[in-house]
Amino acid sequence: GQQVMQIPQYQHVQEGEDFTTYCNSSTTLSNIQWYKQRPGGHPVFLIQLVKSGEVKKQKRLTFQFGEAKKNSSLHITATQTTDVGTYFCAGTSGTYKYIFGTGTRLKVLA
């Protein structure tokens, strides 16, 4: 079945360093979504990417969707302590089901 892998599983960075998480699907995706989950909280939608090669930015966050629509990345520039949490990608292949990645847990050391 369809699988979505996410790496790394954990990442510790010093405040001010950059951070990147990668998402890879075993099949071509129709779109991919990114979520952030704070410790003890629920996933909060960040962004959706639909087009091949699409790049979107939200302040210090940059999201990319691969040309083959099978991989995606989230890059945070100059991390802050407020960036702490787990980042999930979720892809769909045109069905009603979303397949979530395993998540990357980010810790930012002040």
Add this chain to the structure above:
Amino acid sequence: DGGITQSPKYLFRKEGQNVTLSCEQNLNHDAMYWYRQDPGQGLRLIYYSQIVNDFQKGDIAEGYSVSREKKESFPLTVTSAQKNPTAFYLCASRERPGETQYFGPGTRLLVL
């Protein structure tokens, strides 16, 4: 987020009991979803419903049941057949295919 409520926030259950988790949305969304999240893990799909009176099994439906009698409500019952029910349960809804899912605040279920 916004418009999706789940209750209760915490739920304690004795082994062998069925419990029902509530999920209500006022976003007029067609599709609703139930996910399970274990500590340090990702989200796994339990059930989903595209329209009223219709629902499909997800990847881990065994030991769970749902109903979709109203558009705004999608309750999940954790039955005694679910061998390891302790987890964080998240409900989500979406307006149209391919659009964003919005999550409720979740219910933490603990089996005593």
